[in-house]
Amino acid sequence: MDLSAIVEDSCARDWETVDADTVDPVRFAVIGLGWFTKGRALPALEASDRCEPAVMVSSSTEKAERIAAETDGADHGITYDEFHDGAARDAYDAVYIVTPNALHLKYVETAAEFGKAVLCEKPMERDSERAARLRDTAADAGVELMIAYRMHTEPAVRRARELIADGYVGEPMSVTGDMSQRLLDRIDPNPDQWRLDAELAGGGALFDIGIYPLNTARFLLDADPLAVTGNTSSTHDAFGEVDETVAFSVEFPDEVYGQCYASHNARQSSGITVTGTEGQVRVEPAFFQDQSRQLHVSRGDGRASVTVEKVDQMLEEFDYFADRLRGDAPIRPDGDHGLVDMHAMEAIYEAAETDRWVSVD
Amino acid sequence: MDLSAIVEDSCARDWETVDADTVDPVRFAVIGLGWFTKGRALPALEASDRCEPAVMVSSSTEKAERIAAETDGADHGITYDEFHDGAARDAYDAVYIVTPNALHLKYVETAAEFGKAVLCEKPMERDSERAARLRDTAADAGVELMIAYRMHTEPAVRRARELIADGYVGEPMSVTGDMSQRLLDRIDPNPDQWRLDAELAGGGALFDIGIYPLNTARFLLDADPLAVTGNTSSTHDAFGEVDETVAFSVEFPDEVYGQCYASHNARQSSGITVTGTEGQVRVEPAFFQDQSRQLHVSRGDGRASVTVEKVDQMLEEFDYFADRLRGDAPIRPDGDHGLVDMHAMEAIYEAAETDRWVSVD
Numbered sequence: 001m002d003l004s005a006i007v008e009d010s011c012a013r014d015w016e017t018v019d020a021d022t023v024d025p026v027r028f029a030v031i032g033l034g035w036f037t038k039g040r041a042l043p044a045l046e047a048s049d050r051c052e053p054a055v056m057v058s059s060s061t062e063k064a065e066r067i068a069a070e071t072d073g074a075d076h077g078i079t080y081d082e083f084h085d086g087a088a089r090d091a092y093d094a095v096y097i098v099t100p101n102a103l104h105l106k107y108v109e110t111a112a113e114f115g116k117a118v119l120c121e122k123p124m125e126r127d128s129e130r131a132a133r134l135r136d137t138a139a140d141a142g143v144e145l146m147i148a149y150r151m152h153t154e155p156a157v158r159r160a161r162e163l164i165a166d167g168y169v170g171e172p173m174s175v176t177g178d179m180s181q182r183l184l185d186r187i188d189p190n191p192d193q194w195r196l197d198a199e200l201a202g203g204g205a206l207f208d209i210g211i212y213p214l215n216t217a218r219f220l221l222d223a224d225p226l227a228v229t230g231n232t233s234s235t236h237d238a239f240g241e242v243d244e245t246v247a248f249s250v251e252f253p254d255e256v257y258g259q260c261y262a263s264h265n266a267r268q269s270s271g272i273t274v275t276g277t278e279g280q281v282r283v284e285p286a287f288f289q290d291q292s293r294q295l296h297v298s299r300g301d302g303r304a305s306v307t308v309e310k311v312d313q314m315l316e317e318f319d320y321f322a323d324r325l326r327g328d329a330p331i332r333p334d335g336d337h338g339l340v341d342m343h344a345m346e347a348i349y350e351a352a353e354t355d356r357w358v359s360v361d
Numbered sequence: 362m363d364l365s366a367i368v369e370d371s372c373a374r375d376w377e378t379v380d381a382d383t384v385d386p387v388r389f390a391v392i393g394l395g396w397f398t399k400g401r402a403l404p405a406l407e408a409s410d411r412c413e414p415a416v417m418v419s420s421s422t423e424k425a426e427r428i429a430a431e432t433d434g435a436d437h438g439i440t441y442d443e444f445h446d447g448a449a450r451d452a453y454d455a456v457y458i459v460t461p462n463a464l465h466l467k468y469v470e471t472a473a474e475f476g477k478a479v480l481c482e483k484p485m486e487r488d489s490e491r492a493a494r495l496r497d498t499a500a501d502a503g504v505e506l507m508i509a510y511r512m513h514t515e516p517a518v519r520r521a522r523e524l525i526a527d528g529y530v531g532e533p534m535s536v537t538g539d540m541s542q543r544l545l546d547r548i549d550p551n552p553d554q555w556r557l558d559a560e561l562a563g564g565g566a567l568f569d570i571g572i573y574p575l576n577t578a579r580f581l582l583d584a585d586p587l588a589v590t591g592n593t594s595s596t597h598d599a600f601g602e603v604d605e606t607v608a609f610s611v612e613f614p615d616e617v618y619g620q621c622y623a624s625h626n627a628r629q630s631s632g633i634t635v636t637g638t639e640g641q642v643r644v645e646p647a648f649f650q651d652q653s654r655q656l657h658v659s660r661g662d663g664r665a666s667v668t669v670e671k672v673d674q675m676l677e678e679f680d681y682f683a684d685r686l687r688g689d690a691p692i693r694p695d696g697d698h699g700l701v702d703m704h705a706m707e708a709i710y711e712a713a714e715t716d717r718w719v720s721v722d
Contacts, residue, residue, distance in 0.1 A: 173627040174608060176537060176620070180636060229590055229718070233616035247535060247618035249610050255594035257608035259537070259620035266534040267641045267659065275541060280628045298628065357590070357716040 003297065003304060006163075010295075010308045011155040015320050018327040020049045026322040027054035029092040029116070031083065031107050032099035033067050040289065041098060044314035046072045050322035055092045057083045084110045094119060094325065096148075096318075100200035101207065102126035105134045112141035119321050121148045123211055124335070126202025128342035135335030146321050146331050147338035151216045151286075153316040156293035156308040160274070160281045161220050168299060169276025172221055175250075175258040177213025177272035179287045183264035196238050204242025206232070206345050210262030212287045215333075215341055216272050217250065217258045220281075225258075225344045225360045227251040229351040235265060248348045251357070289313050364658065364665060367524075371656075371669040372516040376681055381410045384687040388415035389679075390453040390477070392444065392468050393460035394428050401650065402459060405675035407433045411683035416453045418444045445471045455480060455686065457509075457679075461561035462568065463487035466495045473502035480682050482509045484572055485696065487563025489703035496696030507682050507692050508699035512577045512647075514677040517654035517669040521635070521642045522581050529660060530637025533582055536611075536619040538574025538633035540648045544625035557599050565603025567593070567706050571623035573648045576702055577633050578611065578619045580694075581642075586619075586705045586721045588612040590712040596626060609709045612718070650674050 028045060030037060030053055045053035055076040058064040064077030076088040084106075094117035097107045104125050111118050118138055124131035124147055138145035151157045164172060183195070194200040195208055218224055230248030234240065244265050250258035270291075271284030279299030285291040293308040324331040340360070347358040389406060391398060391414055406414035416437040419425040425438030437449040445467075455478035458468045465486050472479050479499055485492035485508055499506035512518045525533060544556070555561040556569055579585055591609030595601065605626050611619035631652075632645030640660030646652040654669040685692040701721070708719040 169628065173541070173606060173624055174539070174622045176539065176622065178535070178537065178636070180534070182638070227716075229610070231610075231612060231616075231618055233618075235616070245534060245616070245618075247610065247620060249590070249592075249608065249620065251592060255592075255596070255606070257592055257594075257606075257622065259608060259610065259622065261535045261537065261618065261620065261636070263534055263636075265638055266636050267530065267639055269636050269641050269659070275539070275622070275624075275627050275630050277543070277626055278628055280630050298630070355588075355718040 003306065006159050006295065007306055010159055010306065011311055013316070013319070014158065015153065016323055017329045018323050023326040025050055025052045026094050026325050027052045027092045029055035029057055029083065029088070029095045031057040031080070031095055031097050033058040033063060034098070037098050038067065040314050041096065042071050044312050044318055047312065047315055048318055048322070050319045055088050086114065089114050093117065094321070097121060100194040100197070101202050102130070102200045105130050105137070108134045108137050108145070112137045112143050115141065115143060117144040117325050119146050119148055122215070122338060122341070123202065123207045123345065124338040124342055126200070128339060128346055131339050131342040135339055138335060144325060144331050145335045146324070147333050147335065148317060149215050149219070149333050150313045150317045151212065152219055152333055153320045154293070154313055155311055156283050156295050157216060157219065157286070159308070160283050160295055163281050163297065164220055164274055164276070165222070168279050168297070169274055169281055170278030172256050172274055172276045174256065174275045175217045175221060175273065176260070177217055177258070178261040179209040179212045179270045180261070180263040180266035181209065181268045181288070182266070196242060198241040201242060203345060203349065204232070204234070204239060204244060204246075205262045205264045206243055206246040206248070206348060209264070209287070210246050210248065210260060211341055211345065212270070213260040213262065213272055214250070214344060216286070217260065218340070220272065220274050221252055221256060223252045223256065224340050225250045226253060227357045227359050228344055228347045229357045230348040232349070232352045239264070246348065246352070250344070364667070367520050367656065368667055371520055371667065372672055374677070374680070375519065376514065377684055378690045379684050379688040386411055386413045387455050387683040387686050388413045388453045390416035390418055390444065390449070390456045392418040392441070392456055392458045394419040394424060395459070398459050399428065401675050402457065403432050405673050405679055408673065408676055409679055409683070411680045416449050444468075447475065450475050454478065455682070458482060461555040461558070462563050463491070463561045466491050466498070469495045469498050469506070473498045473504050476502065476504060478505040478686050480507050480509055480679075483576070483699060483702070484563065484568045484706065485699040485703055487561070489700060489707055492700050492703040496700055499696060505686060505692050506696045507685070508694050508696065509678060510576050510580070510694050511674045511678045512573065513580055513694055514681045515654070515674055516672055516677075517644050517656050518577060518580065518647070520656055520669070521644050524642050524658065525581055525635055525637070526583070529640050529658070530635055530642055531639030533617050533635050533637045535617065535636045536578040536582060536634065537621070538578055538619070539622040540570040540573045540631045541622070541624040541627035542570065542629045542649070543627070557603060559602040562603060564706060564710065565593075565595070565600060565605060565607075566623045566625045567604055567607040567609070567709060570625070570648070571607045571609065571621060572702055572706065573631070574621040574623065574633055575611070575705060577647070578621065579701070581633065581635050582613055582617060584613045584617065585701050586611045587614060588718045588720045589705055589708045590718045591709040593710070593713045600625070607709065607713070611705070
């Protein structure tokens with residue numbers, strides 16, 4: 001992995017194991033038809049050679065059928081209740097769960113009952129106890145479970161990870177990451193949405209966007225948190241129940257320290273930087289889908305910035321998931337991986353309440 | 362303050378109050394003739410219209426006289442003992458103290474006795490108790506005291522500060538800063554120098570370079586820490602006594618959070634970023650003198666990077682100090698300002714020992 005290879009082949013799908021032409025596409029039941037599904041997920045499923053958006057699942061028959069009619073490859077529009085009752089169960093192979101966090105478990109329970117593979121949005125659930133049940137439910141039923149961390153198939157992040165694994169930065173020493181946006185600007189005119197509801201979301205900025213620098217730090221370092229501390233704050237009434245802003249620190253093994261920031265009330269910004277004894281690798285912008293990625297590296301006397309072609313991150317993620325379902329390679333990130341973030345985020349909230357460092361179980 | 366003005370006039374000496382041609386230059390006794398003095402300070406004093414490097418003070422007459430002979434404008438080379446005894450006391454108006462931290466106080470005591478103004482390197486001393494005595498010594502004698510934070514007269518940092526004060530980023534929400542270098546590579550073949558000696562330095566990476574992001578964060582935000590936490594670590598034997606690496610978090614008023622990192626064992630890196638509700642301002646590279654500064658801003662839909670001419674930071678600092686001595690404007694950063702860093706850094710060490718957040722007195 002050298003820089004020339006990165007420039008030339010930055011978007012290589014190095015994870016591919018199965019020729020798409022030799023296998024049937026994976027047919028999805030898409031559970032939850034909010035703006036993210038309509039704007040990001042369905043276009044990716046429509047564009048994919050490996051996937052089909054077969055079944056739309058929503059709160060009303062009318063909405064589900066309307067979106068099914070608008071979506072290439074969708075033949076069914078059913079309600080949540082009908083889904084649980086087994087409607088159209090022969091029409092899909094896997095479920096993609098993109099509901100409020102606290103509803104993930106019950107859809108996984110039904111998918112497990114029907115023997116369907118699961119791609120579940122992050123964070124896994126609203127708390128670690130339910131996330132553990134979610135993982136166990138899939139394992140007990142023998143269905144595949146992947147947590148939808150799209151940074152794991154984001155080319156710029158993968159190239160950064162390869163550089164780090166190959167020793168480009170020497171021994172990693174620190175990681176810094178941030179993600180911020182003006183959520184209230186984005187979701188207007190519907191401010192009272194589930195992301196602000198503690199019962200449905202489980203957490204605020206940390207669960208929704210702080211999980212990006214947290215999880216990407218883990219992915220880049222290939223290491224998990226030992227202890228965390230942090231602070232949360234809110235300035236808007238809409239964030240009365242959950243954190244609007246979080247600043248947190250993570251102790252990784254080998255005295256590698258992480259410092260992360262996430263806010264729903266700050267200028268859009270996103271980046272992650274790993275500094276080692278010999279070099280530095282930074283992806284910035286990093287986490288928002290509508291921006292091209294830049295990979296900034298420095299080592300020795302020089303520094304360079306590589307602009308990585310923008311890919312459809314949801315397409316990469318869906319195609320990876322389908323590749324794994326149709327092949328034999330293990331599927332990652334799995335439920336155990338997602339559960340580590342749940343424990344870490346709960347520890348950050350505990351630390352914020354108690355003003356101390358909290359070990360991550 | 363708009364971007365066009367910054368591009369056009371980025372190195373403006375907006376702090377100037379006195380025409381250099383109308384006043385006598387400030388004659389310095391330079392106390393401590395190590396590599397920083399010889400490589401950075403003396404060339405600046407030689408180049409300055411406002412200052413003269415009149416008296417060289419070192420451990421031996423031979424060294425002091427040799428360097429005086431090599432330095433334009435230096436007429437005296439004396440020992441530390443001779444300095445305390447009043448040698449050449451009519452030949453200088455001010456002292457520049459660039460000795461190991463734990464020796465600052467005694468030179469300030471002598472300077473105060475002789476009625477000389479003081480420019481004292483940061484950190485003020487090896488601990489806050491001695492730093493407070495240093496401040497009081499100067500105040501009681503009525504001599505001017507400035508702590509040598511060269512970022513306060515670094516043009517890129519000043520422009521960033523003006524943008525923030527003018528509301529460019531909206532309400533500041535977070536600040537992130539780092540400074541790292543491979544100190545052992547730099548000081549070879551003399552690894553057992555005073556920066557690694559706890560008695561002389563008071564602290565390691567935090568005191569030596571962590572103070573840059575800490576203090577620059579304060580300067581950019583115009584705010585002081587309320588509480589801190591952090592971790593320290595060392596991997597090399599040479600750093601047995603002091604921290605080689607420090608990662609620390611700072612709570613500022615109004616729920617603004619700072620996250621800083623400094624290491625003597627990581628790839629050279631330095632930057633500081635303030636993210637607000639509306640925009641972001643970043644200086645990177647920021648703290649090493651041999652790199653041009655870049656000021657990166659984003660707001661609305663766009664982002665821009667401005668390369669700021671490299672200035673001689675020591676010349677800016679000395680000339681500012683001289684301007685203030687010859688004029689009536691208050692001199693900043695003063696001893697009270699420097700003492701805040703001493704308290705904050707001691708609190709960071711306490712936090713690292715106790716794994717909790719510590720209030721800054």
